[in-house]
Amino acid sequence: xxxxxxxxxxxxxxxFAAGQEVAAALAMLSDAAFKLYVFLCLKVDRHSARMxxxxxxxxxxxxxxxxxxxxxxxxxxxxxVCIRHPDIDGRIASDRFSVEICDRFWxxxxxxxxxxxxxxxxxxxxxxxxxxGTACIRISFSVADERLAAILYRRGVTLVQLQRAIWLGCAxxxxxxxxxxxxxxxxxxxxxxxxALVEEVDTPSVAEDYWKHMQSKVAQLExxxxxxxxxxTK
Numbered sequence: 001x002x003x004x005x006x007x008x009x010x011x012x013x014x015x016f017a018a019g020q021e022v023a024a025a026l027a028m029l030s031d032a033a034f035k036l037y038v039f040l041c042l043k044v045d046r047h048s049a050r051m052x053x054x055x056x057x058x059x060x061x062x063x064x065x066x067x068x069x070x071x072x073x074x075x076x077x078x079x080x081v082c083i084r085h086p087d088i089d090g091r092i093a094s095d096r097f098s099v100e101i102c103d104r105f106w107x108x109x110x111x112x113x114x115x116x117x118x119x120x121x122x123x124x125x126x127x128x129x130x131x132x133g134t135a136c137i138r139i140s141f142s143v144a145d146e147r148l149a150a151i152l153y154r155r156g157v158t159l160v161q162l163q164r165a166i167w168l169g170c171a172x173x174x175x176x177x178x179x180x181x182x183x184x185x186x187x188x189x190x191x192x193x194x195x196a197l198v199e200e201v202d203t204p205s206v207a208e209d210y211w212k213h214m215q216s217k218v219a220q221l222e223x224x225x226x227x228x229x230x231x232x233t234k
Contacts, residue, residue: 013199016041017107025081025105032068033075040082040101044156046108046202049101050085051156058097073097081105123153130163131191135222136173137166138187145191157198165197167214174221178228 009015018041025037039062044051059066076082082105085098103110127149131139139145152162173188188194 019107021105021107028079030075033072036072037076037081040099044101045158047161048110048158049106051099052154053097055095055097120150120153124149126159130166134170136170136188138189148191161198161202164201164211165194167218168201169194169197170218171214171221174225177225
């Protein structure tokens with residue numbers, strides 16, 4: 001018997017592991033609630049299964065009225081497919097959905113999300129702190145950067161995920177500088193530099209040890225670059 005050819009993904013990224021978890025949801029949910037569940041699966045952070053939406057924005061994305069989206073979300077919570085998290089003050093806001101897909105209906109292992117209780121202002125402050133102290137980053141954290149940080153918060157991007165994107169971006173920047181790439185700008189001057197990398201680092205298959213190595217590699221590359229800069233100024 002000729003073995004069947006190995007299945008190959010058309011695209012290496014952007015897919016979702018729809019298996020027994022999705023099948024279980026299909027068997028128990030209404031059509032509207034199942035559609036919302038699938039939408040959440042595709043949009044939430046893969047490490048935490050969580051995301052925050054403004055109610056009106058979510059309704060617009062689904063092309064449904066706000067009440068029908070609320071009804072579907074209530075069904076998901078009642079069936080224990082999802083849970084809603086309160087804001088930092090302990091309230092369940094009617095105009096904002098802080099949603100997490102429950103383990104039984106989520107195919108990936110979840111990472112701890114220490115910052116989920118942080119509100120948007122606290123998140124933005126943490127982002128500002130994360131962008132300081134690295135030599136190749138010269139971000140003044142303008143109003144535009146604050147707006148970008150708020151967008152990341154609303155998308156449910158964890159601070160862990162953003163930190164990994166910053167490490168990866170800085171490593172690539174230092175390599176470009178050390179290789180004498182004259183076309184590369186000298187410094188990173190906007191949070192937008194890391195936006196595409198946020199999605200790139202959202203890969204559950206990458207081990208935690210890799211990111212520990214990346215952190216130390218950035219420090220090593222920074223020392224090499226500083227040493228080069230010192231020699232050139234003498």
